[in-house]
Amino acid sequence: MLKTIFTEEKIEKIRGSLKEDNHFFEKRKLSLDSFYSYPLPSNKSEEWRYTDISFLDFSKFDNDIKNPEIKMDGFHDLLKEKGVIFTTIIEAISKHPEIIKEYLFSKKDNYEDKFLALHKAMWNGGVFIYVPKNVEVDTIFKVKYNVLESSSLFNHTLIILEQGASLTYSEEHTSEKGDYEAFRCDSVEVYAKENSKLNFNNFQNWNDNITNVSYWSARVSRDAQVNWRFSQLGGKFSRIKIDTHLDGEGSNSTNKGLVYANKNQKFDITTNPHHHVRNTISDVLVKGAFDGESNSVYRGLILIDEEGKETQSYLSNHSLMLSENAVSNTIPSLKIETDDVRASHGATLGKIDKDHLFYLKTRGIDQKSGERLLITAFLKETIDDMKDVELKEKIILEIEKKTEK
Amino acid sequence: MSTQADDIDIGEEYKEKYGFSDDIKYLHTTKPGINEGVVREISKIKNEPEWMLNFRLKGLKHFQERPMPKWGANLGQIDFDNITYYMSPSEKSETSWEDVPEGIRKTFDRLGIPEAEKKFLGGVGAQYESEVVYHSLRKDLEEKGVIFLGMDQALKEHPDIVKKWFAKIIPINDNKFSALNTAAWSGGSFIYIPPGVKVDVPLQSYFRINAKNVGQFERTLIIADKGSSVHYVEGCTAPIYSTDSLHSAVVELIAMEDATIRYTTIQNWSNNVYNLVTKRGFAYKNATISWIDGNLGSKLTMKYPGVYLMEEGAKGEVLSVAFAGKGQHQDAGAKMVHMAPNTTSIITSKSVSKDGGRTTYRGLLEVDKGCHGIKSNVVCDALILDETSATDTFPYMNVNEQDVSIGHEASVNKVSDDQLFYLMSRGIEQSEAMAMIVRGFMEPFIKALPMEYAIELNRLIELNMEGSVG
Numbered sequence: 014m015l016k017t018i019f020t021e022e023k024i025e026k027i028r029g030s031l032k033e034d035n036h037f038f039e040k041r042k043l044s045l046d047s048f049y050s051y052p053l054p055s056n057k058s059e060e061w062r063y064t065d066i067s068f069l070d071f072s073k074f075d076n077d078i079k080n081p082e083i084k085m086d087g088f089h090d091l092l093k094e095k096g097v098i099f100t101t102i103i104e105a106i107s108k109h110p111e112i113i114k115e116y117l118f119s120k121k122d123n124y125e126d127k128f129l130a131l132h133k134a135m136w137n138g139g140v141f142i143y144v145p146k147n148v149e150v151d152t153i154f155k156v157k158y159n160v161l162e163s164s165s166l167f168n169h170t171l172i173i174l175e176q177g178a179s180l181t182y183s184e185e186h187t188s189e190k191g192d193y194e195a196f197r198c199d200s201v202e203v204y205a206k207e208n209s210k211l212n213f214n215n216f217q218n219w220n221d222n223i224t225n226v227s228y229w230s231a232r233v234s235r236d237a238q239v240n241w242r243f244s245q246l247g248g249k250f251s252r253i254k255i256d257t258h259l260d261g262e263g264s265n266s267t268n269k270g271l272v273y274a275n276k277n278q279k280f281d282i283t284t285n286p287h288h289h290v291r292n293t294i295s296d297v298l299v300k301g302a303f304d305g306e307s308n309s310v311y312r313g314l315i316l317i318d319e320e321g322k323e324t325q326s327y328l329s330n331h332s333l334m335l336s337e338n339a340v341s342n343t344i345p346s347l348k349i350e351t352d353d354v355r356a357s358h359g360a361t362l363g364k365i366d367k368d369h370l371f372y373l374k375t376r377g378i379d380q381k382s383g384e385r386l387l388i389t390a391f392l393k394e395t396i397d398d399m400k401d402v403e404l405k406e407k408i409i410l411e412i413e414k415k416t417e418k
Numbered sequence: 419m420s421t422q423a424d425d426i427d428i429g430e431e432y433k434e435k436y437g438f439s440d441d442i443k444y445l446h447t448t449k450p451g452i453n454e455g456v457v458r459e460i461s462k463i464k465n466e467p468e469w470m471l472n473f474r475l476k477g478l479k480h481f482q483e484r485p486m487p488k489w490g491a492n493l494g495q496i497d498f499d500n501i502t503y504y505m506s507p508s509e510k511s512e513t514s515w516e517d518v519p520e521g522i523r524k525t526f527d528r529l530g531i532p533e534a535e536k537k538f539l540g541g542v543g544a545q546y547e548s549e550v551v552y553h554s555l556r557k558d559l560e561e562k563g564v565i566f567l568g569m570d571q572a573l574k575e576h577p578d579i580v581k582k583w584f585a586k587i588i589p590i591n592d593n594k595f596s597a598l599n600t601a602a603w604s605g606g607s608f609i610y611i612p613p614g615v616k617v618d619v620p621l622q623s624y625f626r627i628n629a630k631n632v633g634q635f636e637r638t639l640i641i642a643d644k645g646s647s648v649h650y651v652e653g654c655t656a657p658i659y660s661t662d663s664l665h666s667a668v669v670e671l672i673a674m675e676d677a678t679i680r681y682t683t684i685q686n687w688s689n690n691v692y693n694l695v696t697k698r699g700f701a702y703k704n705a706t707i708s709w710i711d712g713n714l715g716s717k718l719t720m721k722y723p724g725v726y727l728m729e730e731g732a733k734g735e736v737l738s739v740a741f742a743g744k745g746q747h748q749d750a751g752a753k754m755v756h757m758a759p760n761t762t763s764i765i766t767s768k769s770v771s772k773d774g775g776r777t778t779y780r781g782l783l784e785v786d787k788g789c790h791g792i793k794s795n796v797v798c799d800a801l802i803l804d805e806t807s808a809t810d811t812f813p814y815m816n817v818n819e820q821d822v823s824i825g826h827e828a829s830v831n832k833v834s835d836d837q838l839f840y841l842m843s844r845g846i847e848q849s850e851a852m853a854m855i856v857r858g859f860m861e862p863f864i865k866a867l868p869m870e871y872a873i874e875l876n877r878l879i880e881l882n883m884e885g886s887v888g
Contacts, residue, residue, distance in 0.1 A: 059489060063816070322805070334820040337787070347811035349830050352802040357829035358811075364820050 018076050019045065019135065027078055027137045033106050036114060044133035051127035060126070063310045063342040064252065064281045069224060074196045075163040080138040082159040087152040098143040099154055102169055105141035112143060116173055116204060120230055124256060128226040132167050132198045139168035139199070144178035144209075153181045153401050160188035160195050160223060170201040174209035174237075183214040183401045188247070194222050203231035203239060207261065210238045212400045216408050219247035221278065226252045235261030242399050243270035244408045245280060246415060252281035259286065259293035269298045269395040273388075273415055274307035274339070283312040286328070288321040288354075297328040300395050302388050303339035314346040315356050322351055328358040333365065333391050385416040432658070432715075436529070437688055439628055439657035440521045444547070446506045450631065451499040454478065457601050460504045464570055464604070467577065477590050477600025484594040490780065491718050491749045496692055501633045501664050503602040505547040511568045513554045522546050529655065531624050538870055539651075540619035541566040545636055546626050548604040556619070563612040566621055569637050572608030579610060583639055587670035587698050587726075596696040599635045599668040606636030606667065611646040611677070620649040620682075620868050625665075627656035627691065633664040640670070642677035642705075649680040651871065655715070658688040662717065665691055671699030673707050673732075680708045681723075682867060684875065687715040689745055697723040698753070701761075704731035710866045711738040713748045714878055722780060724753030727761035734763040739863040741879070742775030742807070751780040751812075752796075760791040765798075768860055772803035778810040783817075783824065790821035798828040801859055803852070853880050 024041045031037075053069075054061035088099045098109065106113055118133055125133075140156050160166065174180060188195065205211050211231075219225075225248050231239045245251055257266045272280045286295035297313055315326045332341045345358040365387050373383035389412050399405040446463050448456045457478050461471040486493055512518050515532050526532060526544050535542040541555035543566070550568030559566070565576065573580050590600050607623045627634050642648055656663060665687060673679045679699065687693055693716040699707040709723035725734030736752035748771075754763035769777035779798045800809040811828045833855050841851035857864070857879055864872045 319805070332817070334817065334822060337790070337820040339820065340818045341815075342817070343815040343826075345811075345813065345826070345828070347800075347809065347828060347830055349800075349802065349810070350808045351805045352807065352832040353805070354802075354830060354832070357827065359828075360813075360815060360824075360826040362815065362817050362822055362824040364822070 015071060016049070018071050019048065019131065021045065023078065024134060027135065030078065031103050031106055031137065034110065037106070040118070041134045044130050047125065048127060048130035048134055051130060054127060064279070071165070071196065073194045074165045076165050078137055079162075079164045079166065081164070081166055081168070082161055083138070084157040085140070085155070087154040089152065092150060095148045096145040097148060097150060098141060100141055102139040102141045102171060103137070109141070109143070112173070113141070113171070116171060116202070118202070120202065120232060124228070124230070128198050129200065129228045132169070132200050132228070135165070135167040135198070136169040136200070137167055140170050142172045142180065142182065144174045144180050146175040147177040149179045150181070153183055156184045158184065158186050160197070160219065162189070162191070163193035163195055165196045165198070168197070168199045170199070172202070172211065173204045174206055174211055176207045177209060178206070179210040181212040181214070181400045183404050184216070185404065186217040186219060188219040188223050190220050191222070194224070197223060197225040197227065199225070199227040201227070201229035205231060205233045205237040205239050207234045208236045212240045213242065214399055214401050214404055215243040216404055217245050217247055217251065218411055221247070221249045221276065223248045224250045228254050230256040230258065231266070232258045232260050233264040233266055236263040237261060238264070239266045241266070241268040241270070242396055244396060245270070245272045245282070246411055248278065250279040254283040255285070257286045257295065259288050259295065260290065262290050262292045265294035267296045271392040271395045272299070272301040272309060273392060273412055274301070274309055275304040275415065275418060276306065278305070278307045280307070280309040282310070285314045285316060286326055287316045288324045288326060289318050290320050291322040291324065293321065293324050295326045298395055299330045300392055301341065302333040302335055302392055303341050304335035306336070306338045308340040310342040312344045312346070313358065314348060315358065317349045317351060317354050317356060319350045322353045324354045324356065326354070326356045330360045332362040333388065334362060335365070335388070385413055388416050389413055432688065436655035436686065437658040438528070440525055442507050442521050442628060444505050444507055445509060446504065447502060448504040450502050452478065452503050452598070452602060456503055460602060460604065463504070463506070466573065469581065470573065473585065473590070474601045477597045480591045480597040481594055481601055484597060486594065490720055491747050491778070496662065496664060501631055502629070503633045503635070504604055505629060505632055506549040507546050508549060508551050511550045511553045511571055515552060518552050522551055525626060525628070526552070526624065529624065529626070534622070534870065538619060538868065539622050540617055541621040543568060543607050543623035544626070545605045545623065547628060547632055547634065550605045559617060562615045564615060564617060565608065565610040567608045569606040569608050569639065570604065576608070576610070579641070580608065580639070583641060583670065583672060587672065587700055588668050588696050593696060595666045595694040596668050599637060599666050599696070602633065602635045603637040603668070604635055606638040607640070607650070608638070609640040609648065609650065611642045611648045613644040613646060615646045617648045620651045622651040622653070625652065625654035627663055627665065627687070630659050631661050631663060633666065636667050638667065638669040640679060640681070641672045642674060642679050644674045645676040647678035649682065649868070651682045651684070651868065653684045653686065655686050656688045656691050659690050661690065663691045665693045665695070667695045669695070669697040671707055673699060673701045673705035675703040676705060678706045680710065682710040682871070683712060684871060685713045685715055685719065686878065689715065689717050691716045693719040693721065695721040697721065698726065699724070700726050700728050701732035701734060703729040706733040706735070708735040708737070709752070710863065711736065711750065712863065712875060713738070713740040713750050717745065718747045718749065720749045722751040722753050722782075724755065725763065726755045727758055727763065729758045730760045732758065732761045736765045737863055737866050738767045739860050740769040740777045742769070742771045742777045744773040744775060746775045747778070748776070749778040749780060753782045754784070754794060756785045756789045756792050756794070759789050761789065762793045764794070765796040766862055767798040768863060769799070769809060770801045770803065770856055770859065771807035771809055774806040776808045776810070778812065779828070780812045782814045785817045785819045785822055787818040789819050792819065792822040792824070794822070794824045796826040799859070800830045801856065802830065802832050
C-alpha cells in the first residue's frame with residue numbers, strides 16, 4: 014500500500030520541481046529504502062510504548078506533492094548586505110547549493126527512525142537561514158505556515174549561525190478548517206557555532222485534522238546557546254522529538270514548552286539534552302494540561318557522556334490533569350556515564366488546587382473564569398521569557414480561548 | 419580520584435567471609451539444561467500432585483517461547499544449557515540444626531545463622547541449592563497458628579491454601595524468568611499469619627548457593643490474614659566462581675484487610691551470580707506492604723518489587739538501596755499500581771556506584787482509571803564515586819486519572835569535596851570520611867532494618883568502600 018504512495022517517481026518529481034542536482038536525489042533514494050526497511054513503530058519499541066500510531070493511514074491524505082502556504086517576515090536589506098540569508102529552502106537549493114550540501118542531514122548523531130527517513134526522502138519545502146560571523150539579527154525572523162488542504166507535507170528548516178551570530182526565529186503553524194486530513198513530517202536542523210545564540214520559538218494551533226511527526230535537533234558549539242520554546246495546542250496527533258547536542262565546552266541550552274490537550278487529542282513530546290563534553294548546562298521545563306479524553310506522553314532523557322564532567326542539567330515536567338478521562342504518561346530519565354555532575358529531574362502530576370479556585374471565587378471570579386486563569390497561569394510559565402512578545406501574547410490568547418472549548 | 423588503592427580487590431573479605439565453598443555429596447542432581455525431561459524429573463523427585471506438574475510444564479513452554487527482554491541490562495551471556503536446575507543436598511527439611519548434614523550445618527554456622535536465630539528471630543529457614551535444609555518456628559508463634567514452612571513442605575501439608583494463591587499474584591506468563599521459575603521452582607518459604615496475629619520478631623530465610631553453574635529458583639508465598647502483621651527477612655550469599663550462576667526467585671505477598679507485611683532483602687550474592695527476581699504483593703483494604711530491598715552483591719540484578727494497591731486505603735512502600743562495584747550492574751527499582759481510590763505509595767531509591775559499576779533505577783507508577791485521591795511520591799538519588807562508574811534513572815509514570823497528587827524527584831551527585839574536606843579537617847581519614855558520607859546517604863534504608871541487620875549492613879558498606887579512595 015505504502016509502496017504506491019511514496020515512490021521513486023515521486024522523488025523524481027520533487028527533483029524536477031526543486032531543480033536539485035543528483036547529490037540530493039541519490040540521498041533521497043537511500044532514505045526511501047531505509048524508510049521501507051523500518052517497520053511501522055508499535056508499542057513493542059520503547060520510544061512508541063505509549064503511543065499508538067496504528068490509526069495512521071497514508072492513503073487518507075492527498076499524496077500529490079504540495080507545499081503549505083508560507084509567509085516570511087523580518088528580513089531587510091541591511092541584513093542582506095551583511096550576508097544574512099533568509100529564504101525558502103527550495104530557493105536556497107539552487108542559489109546556495111554548496112552550503113546546503115555541507116549541512117543538510119549532516120548531524121553526527123545518526124538518529125533515524127521510519128518517519129525521519131521518510132522526511133529525508135520526501136522533503137520539499139521549508140526555510141533556510143544563514144547568519145554570518147558576528148552578525149546580530151536585530152529583527153525577529155517570522156515564518157507562518159498554513160495548511161490549506163489534504164496533503165502530506167515535508168518541511169525542512171535549516172538554521173546555521175556562524176561564530177558570534179545571533180538570531181530570534183519564530184514559526185507559527187495553522188491550518189484551514191475543513192473536511193480533510195493532512196500529514197506533516199517536518200524536521201528542524203540547527204547548527205549554532207562558537208559563541209552564537211539562537212532563540213527558537215514554535216507555536217502550533219492546527220485544527221484537529223492534522224497528524225504530525227517531527228524531529229528537531231541542534232548541535233551547539235563552544236559557548237553557544239540554543240533556547241527552544243514550543244507551544245503545542247492543536248492537531249489530532251502531534252509528536253515532536255527534540256535532541257539538543259551540547260558539543261562544545263561552555264555551551265548551554267534551555268528547552269521550555271507547553272502542551273494543552275483536550276477532546277481526543279494525542280501528544281507525544283520528547284526533549285533530550287545530550288551533554289557530550291564538560292562544563293555544559295541544560296535546563297528543560299515542560300508543562301502539560303490534559304482535558305477531555307486526551308492521551309499524552311512526555312519523555313525527557315538527560316544524557317551525560319564520559320567526557321561530560323562539571324555538567325549541570327535540570328529537567329522538570331508538570332502535568333495538570335483536568336479530566337478523569339485524560340491520560341498522561343511521564344518518563345523523565347537520566348543516563349550518566351561519569352561523576353562530578355549535577356543532574357536532577359522532577360515531575361509532578363496533580364489537579365487544579367481547590368483552594369486556589371476558592372480564593373478566586375471569594376474575589377468574585379466564577380468557577381469557569383477561575384479555571385481559565387489557573388490553567389493559563391500554569392502553562393504560561395514556559396513562555397514567560399519568550400523574546401517574541403507578540404507571539405507570546407498570541408499564545409496566551411489561544412490558551413484562554415481553548416479553555417472555553 | 420584514587421591511586422594504587424584502586425587495585426585492592428574489594429572481594430577479598432567477601433571470599434573469606436561468604437565466598438568459601440563446601441564439598442558436598444548431592445542426593446539428586448539433574449543434568450545441565452532445562453527441558454521437559456528435567457522438569458518432569460524435578461516434579462517426580464518431589465512427588466508432587468499432577469496439577470503442579472502441569473503448572474511447571476506451562477511455565478516451561480512460556481519460558482521457551484518468550485524472547486529475552488530487549489530492555490534493561492545485558493542478559494545475552496547467560497548460558498541456560500550450562501546451568502544445573504536442581505540439586506538437592508538432603509532428604510528433608512530438619513527442625514533441629516543437629517540433624518542438618520554436617521558440611522551444610524558448618525556453612526550456616528560460619529554464616530552465623532543459628533546464632534542469629536537464638537538471639538532475635540522468630541523463625542528461620544535455610545535453603546542450600548535447591549532445597550530447604552532447615553526450618554523452625556518459635557513455639558509461641560506456632561501456637562498462635564502461624565505457619566512458616568518450606569514451600570515444598572507447605573504444598574504437602576497445606577495443598578488447598580497453596581493451590582489457591584500459587585501464581586495468582588505473579589502469573590506464569592508474567593515474564594521470561596518468572597516462567598522459568600515456575601518450571602524449575604524448588605524451595606522458598608510459605609508463611610501464613612492468622613487474623614489478628616502480630617508477629618513482633620522477624621522471620622528469616624537464608625539462601626545459599628554452593629556449587630558452580632547452579633540455578634536457584636525458590637518460590638515464596640506470604641499470606642497475612644486480616645489485621646495481622648509480619649516482618650520477613652531474607653539474606654543470601656554464594657562462593658566466588660569464574661563461571662556464572664543464576665538465581666531467579668518468585669515472591670508473592672498477600673496482605674488482607676488491615677494487614678501489614680514488611681519484606682526485607684539483603685542481597686549479597688557473589689559477583690558471578692545473575693539475580694533475576696520477580697517480587698510482587700497485593701495489598702487489600704487499608705493494608706500495607708513494604709519492600710525493603712538492599713542490593714549489594716551479584717553480577718547483575720534485575721529486580722523491581724511491586725505493590726498492587728487493590729482496595730481503598732492500601733499503602734505501598736519500596737525502600738531500595740543498591741551498591742554497584744567493579745563489574746556489577748544493579749538494575750533495580752519498584753512498581754506501584756494504584757487500582758483503587760485513596761491509595762498511597764512511596765518509593766525511595768538510593769544508589770551508589772564505584773569502580774566502574776553501574777546502578778539503574780527503573781520504576782513504574784501507574785494510576786488506573788477511576789482511582790481518585792491517589793498520593794504518590796518517588797525519590798531517586800544516585801551517588802557516583804568515580805569517573806568510570808555510571809548511573810541511570812528510568813521512572814515511568816502512567817496516570818489515567820485526574821484527582822491525583824504525584825511527585826517525582828531524582829538527582830545524581832558525587833561526594834562533594836567540601837563534605838570530605840570538612841570531615842578530614844576534623845582528623846578523619848579520607849576513606850573513613852567517604853564511608854561515613856555513603857552511610858549517611860543510605861541512612862533511610864538502614865533505619866528501616868532490624869537493628870542487627872543495620873549493623874551488618876553498615877559493615878558491608880564499609881567492606882565495599884575499602885580502597886575506594888587513595
